[in-house]
Amino acid sequence: MLNDIQIDAVTEILNIGLGSAAAALSEMVEEEVILSIPSVEVLDRTNAAKIVGSGGVDTVSAVHQAFSGPIWGNALLFFPEKQSMELVRAVMRNTLPLETLSEMEQEGMTEIGNVILNACLSSFADIFQNPIETNIPLFFQGNVNDLFRLQSDDGDTDETTLLLRMEFNLKHKEIKGFISFLMSISSINSFLDSITHYLDVDIA
Amino acid sequence: MQQEWTQAKPSSTSYYCTGTTTYESVFNSCDIGVVVLNSERQVVNWNRWMSQFSGISEAKAQGCKLASLFTDLSKSNLNRAINNALEKKQASVISHSLNRYPLPLRKANGNRVDQHIIVKPLSSPGLEDLCTIQVFDISSAVSREKQLLAQARVLEDLAGRLVHEKEKAQVTLQSIADAVITTDDTGIINSMNVVAEKLTGWPADIAIGRPVSQVFCVVHEEILTGVTNPVTVCLNKRIVVSNDQDLVLIDHEGNKRAITESTAPIVGANNELLGSVLVFRDVTDARQLTAKLNWQAKHDPLTGLMNRSEFETQLHQLLTSTRTSDTIHTFLYLDLDQFKVVNDTCGHSAGDELLRQLSALLQEGLRENDLIVRLGGDEFGVLLRACNKDDGLHIANNLRRKIENFRFAWGERIFAVGASIGLVDIEEKNLKVEDILSAADSACYVAKDLGRNRVHVHCGDRENASAHQLEMRWASRIQSALDDNRFCLFFQKISPVQGSTYQTDHYEVLVRMIGKDGSIIPPGAFIPAAERFNLMSHIDRWVVRHLFQSLDDVKKTFRNQLPVFGINLSGTSLNSENFLADVLELLSDSRFPTEKLCFEITETSAIANLNNAIHFIKMLKAKGCSFALDDFGSGLSSFAYLKSLPVDFLKIDGHFVKDIAEDPINRAFVESINQIGHVMGLTTIAEFVENDATLKVLGDIGVDYAQGYGVHIPAPLADLRQTNAGVFSGI
Numbered sequence A: 001m002l003n004d005i006q007i008d009a010v011t012e013i014l015n016i017g018l019g020s021a022a023a024a025l026s027e028m029v030e031e032e033v034i035l036s037i038p039s040v041e042v043l044d045r046t047n048a049a050k051i052v053g054s055g056g057v058d059t060v061s062a063v064h065q066a067f068s069g070p071i072w073g074n075a076l077l078f079f080p081e082k083q084s085m086e087l088v089r090a091v092m093r094n095t096l097p098l099e100t101l102s103e104m105e106q107e108g109m110t111e112i113g114n115v116i117l118n119a120c121l122s123s124f125a126d127i128f129q130n131p132i133e134t135n136i137p138l139f140f141q142g143n144v145n146d147l148f149r150l151q152s153d154d155g156d157t158d159e160t161t162l163l164l165r166m167e168f169n170l171k172h173k174e175i176k177g178f179i180s181f182l183m184s185i186s187s188i189n190s191f192l193d194s195i196t197h198y199l200d201v202d203i204a
Numbered sequence B: 001m002q003q004e005w006t007q008a009k010p011s012s013t014s015y016y017c018t019g020t021t022t023y024e025s026v027f028n029s030c031d032i033g034v035v036v037l038n039s040e041r042q043v044v045n046w047n048r049w050m051s052q053f054s055g056i057s058e059a060k061a062q063g064c065k066l067a068s069l070f071t072d073l074s075k076s077n078l079n080r081a082i083n084n085a086l087e088k089k090q091a092s093v094i095s096h097s098l099n100r101y102p103l104p105l106r107k108a109n110g111n112r113v114d115q116h117i118i119v120k121p122l123s124s125p126g127l128e129d130l131c132t133i134q135v136f137d138i139s140s141a142v143s144r145e146k147q148l149l150a151q152a153r154v155l156e157d158l159a160g161r162l163v164h165e166k167e168k169a170q171v172t173l174q175s176i177a178d179a180v181i182t183t184d185d186t187g188i189i190n191s192m193n194v195v196a197e198k199l200t201g202w203p204a205d206i207a208i209g210r211p212v213s214q215v216f217c218v219v220h221e222e223i224l225t226g227v228t229n230p231v232t233v234c235l236n237k238r239i240v241v242s243n244d245q246d247l248v249l250i251d252h253e254g255n256k257r258a259i260t261e262s263t264a265p266i267v268g269a270n271n272e273l274l275g276s277v278l279v280f281r282d283v284t285d286a287r288q289l290t291a292k293l294n295w296q297a298k299h300d301p302l303t304g305l306m307n308r309s310e311f312e313t314q315l316h317q318l319l320t321s322t323r324t325s326d327t328i329h330t331f332l333y334l335d336l337d338q339f340k341v342v343n344d345t346c347g348h349s350a351g352d353e354l355l356r357q358l359s360a361l362l363q364e365g366l367r368e369n370d371l372i373v374r375l376g377g378d379e380f381g382v383l384l385r386a387c388n389k390d391d392g393l394h395i396a397n398n399l400r401r402k403i404e405n406f407r408f409a410w411g412e413r414i415f416a417v418g419a420s421i422g423l424v425d426i427e428e429k430n431l432k433v434e435d436i437l438s439a440a441d442s443a444c445y446v447a448k449d450l451g452r453n454r455v456h457v458h459c460g461d462r463e464n465a466s467a468h469q470l471e472m473r474w475a476s477r478i479q480s481a482l483d484d485n486r487f488c489l490f491f492q493k494i495s496p497v498q499g500s501t502y503q504t505d506h507y508e509v510l511v512r513m514i515g516k517d518g519s520i521i522p523p524g525a526f527i528p529a530a531e532r533f534n535l536m537s538h539i540d541r542w543v544v545r546h547l548f549q550s551l552d553d554v555k556k557t558f559r560n561q562l563p564v565f566g567i568n569l570s571g572t573s574l575n576s577e578n579f580l581a582d583v584l585e586l587l588s589d590s591r592f593p594t595e596k597l598c599f600e601i602t603e604t605s606a607i608a609n610l611n612n613a614i615h616f617i618k619m620l621k622a623k624g625c626s627f628a629l630d631d632f633g634s635g636l637s638s639f640a641y642l643k644s645l646p647v648d649f650l651k652i653d654g655h656f657v658k659d660i661a662e663d664p665i666n667r668a669f670v671e672s673i674n675q676i677g678h679v680m681g682l683t684t685i686a687e688f689v690e691n692d693a694t695l696k697v698l699g700d701i702g703v704d705y706a707q708g709y710g711v712h713i714p715a716p717l718a719d720l721r722q723t724n725a726g727v728f729s730g731i
Helices: A003-030 A045-053 A081-091 A105-130 A144-150 A185-203 B001-008 B021-029 B046-056 B077-088 B137-174 B193-199 B228-238 B283-300 B308-322 B339-346 B348-364 B389-405 B434-451 B459-484 B523-532 B536-549 B550-558 B577-589 B603-610 B608-623 B638-643 B664-679 B692-701 B718-723
Strands: A034-044 A059-070 A073-080 A138-143 A160-167 A174-183 B034-038 B045-047 B092-094 B116-122 B129-136 B179-184 B189-192 B217-220 B239-250 B258-266 B275-283 B331-334 B373-377 B377-384 B407-410 B413-416 B420-424 B455-456 B487-498 B506-514 B564-568 B597-602 B624-633 B651-652 B685-686 B705-707
Touching: A003 A081, A003 A105, A003 A160, A003 A185, A003 B077, A034 B034, A034 B651, A045 A144, A045 A160, A045 A174, A059 A105, A059 A144, A073 A081, A073 A105, A073 B455, A081 A105, A081 A174, A105 A138, A105 A174, A105 A185, A105 B077, A105 B092, A105 B137, A138 A144, A138 B651, A160 A185, A160 B692, B021 B046, B021 B597, B034 B046, B046 B129, B077 B092, B077 B116, B077 B129, B129 B179, B179 B193, B189 B193, B193 B275, B193 B339, B217 B228, B228 B239, B228 B258, B228 B275, B258 B283, B283 B308, B308 B331, B308 B377, B308 B389, B308 B420, B331 B389, B331 B434, B339 B348, B339 B407, B339 B413, B339 B603, B348 B373, B348 B407, B373 B664, B377 B389, B377 B434, B389 B420, B389 B455, B420 B434, B459 B506, B459 B523, B459 B536, B487 B536, B487 B718, B506 B523, B506 B536, B523 B536, B536 B550, B536 B564, B536 B577, B550 B718, B564 B624, B577 B608, B597 B603, B597 B608, B603 B608, B603 B624, B603 B638, B608 B624, B651 B664, B664 B685, B664 B692, B692 B705
Parallel strands: B420 B455, B506 B564, B564 B597, B597 B624, B624 B651, B651 B685, B685 B705
Antiparallel strands: A034 A160, A059 A073, A059 A138, A073 A174, A160 A174, B034 B045, B034 B129, B092 B116, B116 B129, B179 B189, B179 B275, B217 B239, B239 B258, B258 B275, B331 B377, B331 B420, B373 B377, B407 B413, B487 B506, B487 B705
């Protein structure tokens, strides 16, 4: 669906966008945070769920956020549950030694996800030269398949996902997670058109 | 509501004022703070909640830039969220966790408000872009979490301590020297330490989860059958079970180990049974040691036979049981006859070995129920259970014969021994242990006194008394005979055998005791007692002195043609420096021609101390005396010594000689002894010659001299004079 040039372009755009998210997070946690996106794929959500679930990481902690504008859908940031706990407990003080994230930890996790997802969507908005409106972020904890199913309420069964692997580097920790943009076919087509257009303009 | 609300706003400056009072009242009655900002970041709406917690009235806030109301806002995440909402139409959350107090809000009591803030863009086509800020008071949630955190820390601390305690307990469990297995209340293994793994042969990871009876498999030490597993008993009865003895653990490979164990139930705070803890240890070494010590206490270490004290205990038990039954038992008291010779000639290690071999020999001849005991030294006891006097006598004679036929080999030497056995039957009730031992001892003494190598049956108190007194009586009688000079000499002629190269007779000098009543007492009656009471060398001295003193009479008797006189010397004399000195002195004082003196020594006494004997012989031979080896062949050890002893005559033991005419084996013995004697240049003398047939055979063989009742009956000097006056030589 995406050719190499497009993928490179999207990756670059996202990495620029994440740069500002990283700066914001670094301020928040008073520690250097580096965010990077090593790969981008376009997949249907079933395959995406398989990829995400293949590491045996069926239970995930996620932040999801609906977006609308030139493209529309749901943005997800998720980590295997243990990784999310490590992330949250690395950036927050006074955390609880519990098996799952506490209420406050979920709240903190939501803000982190919010910053990252907003940054990614800002990058897309820059390409499209149109704002992409986002709704408030929500926290989710559970099976990865349920997470993907959760987003298909609009009846569009062919919903496609733009799946990004993301690395979240703290001083002594490297936490790996995923970002996924769940979009309908028309939304993804719009996304691809915009990328093509952007590259044309850019090359020109 | 949001939709209606956005649709309702007609201008950017007075949002809700243009709306209905319903909107206004709803807006103000919200339990969250709501602020609406325009793109200039000026306050458009400010609800009552905000007024209440910020202390800034709606009137004051209205139209002001938010940054002027809250001066710390510019660099905050809230400010970034507001920019995102107004410039990029992005919604944001500002968490309490990452932003402690984004807005300086306080409650009536002065406490700061813990906030969770949502910033959302608010835009509609054709209308100015706005953003809403919703402030949630999450103080109670934060407080809840703080409590939770505090509790969690307590729990964490507790858990940490528990883990530490558990680790410590596990380390302790692994470090202790005893094996420990814990089970649940059904006997399934929960844990086991390293020692338990080692002793059972089961690795813990395999054993855990199995029934304890499968891993801890114990049997009774002696009967080797299963016993009820102590864990089962402990769990069933909820009691501590301890076993200090008799338990043997069979490990996974089937090896057996003696163990002691203790099993205790584990009972919870509410008295519920939680399981059991089984502690055991390997006591194989200790138990073997105990068994060994126990055995040693009851047995003679040399022969492995029961020792005297244990025997007395068992005999006592038997006597107790005999009181209520009619069973007759028999007891034998056995004393070896020639043990001292072996001990003296070859040392104690040879004596010990002889005792060991004889012990084995004795055991072979006994029934399973019989008890054999080493009573001390060379004395043994045999208890024949349920055995009457006749059967006992039969068994005793069998034992005696076995010993008689036994030959003990030590190096190149071979010894024959005999046994004197006293027999006592245990029939009478109320006998005591000491009575039986004493009676048997007396009977044994009588057997010895009657000439050894025989069985004597105890026959009552009379014998008892006499046996005890017999020796003492003889001792005093000998002493008094010595004091009173009540001995006399007898002479027995030793004649050349027909065809021999020798012509002259020899005479053996024999001693007789004279009783106070003048009766002649044969040597068999007093010699054993004299030997036992060390009086033999006194008798020997008497003989030598008396012979020398009798020189004139002797000369008269033999008409100045003195024969060679054989004088018997006992072992004691042979080994006594004093005796040698005395004899040398007597010789120098006497005119008795030394070449007419031949000292007879037995091979037994000679080999008892060979070096002394050789010295003795050499000293007297230097004076011109000659020597004869007496009873040659009786000990079967003779040939080896013959070369070392510088003797002149060889006296062939009479036992071989007396039936030489009928017994070809004895004849062969005599032939070979004679031949060897001749090869060595010795003159041979056959003893116990009792008849002409024997004499003839001796002549055929070529023995030089003959002695015995068939040749001449011992007689005093006076009788010889008469004889010599008549027929000088009968041969």
